[in-house]
Amino acid sequence: MCPEHLGTLSKRNFHTNNRAFIMHIPTGELTVILTDIDIVLEACKQAGSTPAIASETEADLPAIALALEHLIDVITRVEADTQSTHDATTVDITEIGEYALQLVAALSAESDNLALSGQQQALASLAINLALWIARHGGQLETLEPVANALALMANSSREPQELAQLSGVINEIIAAVSSFISQDLEKMNPGRPWRVLLLNHSIVATRSHNTDLMEAAFAIMTSKLPEDATRFFSEGMEQMDALDYPPQVRQVMEKYHSEWPVNRSLH
16 A cells, blocks of 8 residues: 555555564653663663674764763653643753654664664654653654654554554554644655655554544544545555455445545545
């Protein structure tokens, strides 16, 4: 369905090479963020202790670790201030979030340099939990690509409708926190843009959850924001309804939208 990095509605949707990825529903809690950071940093430190590659990491990794420690201190203070005075500003949270996601990118690059493909799960979890933290503290997401990629990776880790329903709720929160600069979607010529990936994958996750309320909500967003993709999405969705054993209520919703978005529908 759409570009190669997007999934389909099948039971093995989102492309990933990490078959052992286990879904843990993100919560956006500080304790979970700390755990994710510790897991990746420890793996990097152990790999970086190898004499053959130690010289390549001895400068970068300590700097990243120190920056992450500073980030956690800032987040901790924000939470304390919010609980006591409720005066944390959206601008502050947005700036903190941008800095946090830049650090995730740096940590991910360091992991790649050390060939630590097994850290995909923790890095994805970290990106999503930070995005949730930003959203739940009133900030906006100005960097979307690592979050969209992480959600796609996480979605592929489960075939359980209940887990996917929970993940759909997480995606919905993140969509609501995306900055207007991104959600205006001015880069229509790029099919791999993170905003498009996020919205299409949101609809796929909702469908695989078998929850018709979530499907309706996701489809409403997708058709509103990506009308140019709707016809193909629902056409391919109906093909999946035929090919796989989806429940009747799921098929009913897909059929409704398929009929509303026929191949010859005009967007004007």
